[in-house]
Amino acid sequence: MIFQETTLRGAYLIDLEPFTDERGMFARTFCKQEFAAIGHNKEFVQFNHSQNQRQGTLRGMHFQKAPFSEIKLIRCIRGRVFDVIVDLRAQSPTFLQYYGVELSESNLRMIYVPEGFAHGFQTLEDHTELIYHHTAFYTPGQERGIHYKDPRIKIEWPAATSIISEKDQNYPFIADTFAGLAG
Numbered sequence: 001m002i003f004q005e006t007t008l009r010g011a012y013l014i015d016l017e018p019f020t021d022e023r024g025m026f027a028r029t030f031c032k033q034e035f036a037a038i039g040h041n042k043e044f045v046q047f048n049h050s051q052n053q054r055q056g057t058l059r060g061m062h063f064q065k066a067p068f069s070e071i072k073l074i075r076c077i078r079g080r081v082f083d084v085i086v087d088l089r090a091q092s093p094t095f096l097q098y099y100g101v102e103l104s105e106s107n108l109r110m111i112y113v114p115e116g117f118a119h120g121f122q123t124l125e126d127h128t129e130l131i132y133h134h135t136a137f138y139t140p141g142q143e144r145g146i147h148y149k150d151p152r153i154k155i156e157w158p159a160a161t162s163i164i165s166e167k168d169q170n171y172p173f174i175a176d177t178f179a180g181l182a183g
């Protein structure tokens with residue numbers, strides 16, 4: 001795997017290094033030793049699968065607050081997404097900046113999202129699927145979010161939003177008094 005730090009401190013874009021032959025492809029997607037090089041020393045305790053029917057579907061921008069904060073490792077296994085992370089860490093030099101990147105079944109890229117970030121994505125094709133690894137357990141009632149069109153973050157989504165949950169539509173804009181999360 002090839003690790004490249006994004007424009008946001010501690011968040012990484014990871015390129016898989018596939019072995020290909022006439023049968024197809026084989027690639028490593030996680031290695032405790034390789035991830036130690038970027039300081040990762042936590043255990044992934046839940047894996048999730050997200051399936052999306054339509055192009056333009058938007059999910060986000062989600063996080064769990066401390067003590068439920070989590071690192072996420074995200075990969076697109078079918079179709080394409082524009083994947084977005086927002087740095088909400090109080091002490092970060094990239095506080096309130098966002099980073100967006102295309103993840104697809106063909107570019108074999110993953111994104112490593114540290115604690116203290118919000119995450120979301122928009123599908124660029126019908127029938128798009130993602131898998132996530134999480135270092136914290138899903139804790140109902142502890143999910144938080146910011147609005148995907150927050151005027152301070154100004155995410156440039158690539159397409160019109162075709163489907164979004166009511167919950168995501170109702171997430172608030174970041175308050176002027178927001179001092180940031182632990183991270």
Ligand SMILES: Cc1cn([C@H]2C[C@H](O)[C@@H](COP(=O)(O)OP(=O)(O)O[C@H]3O[C@@H](C)C(=O)[C@@H](O)[C@H]3O)O2)c(=O)[nH]c1=O
Pocket residue numbers: 048050059060061062063072119120121132138165
């Ligand atoms: C996120 C999550 C949801 N659920 C349940 C709750 C609910 O009934 C159903 C759908 O939940 P949601 O609407 O929150 O799913 P979704 O909007 O897809 O949530 C996901 O969005 C992306 C952007 C992320 O970053 C993920 O970490 C996660 O927050 O699945 C779990 O059981 N475990 C989980 O980890």
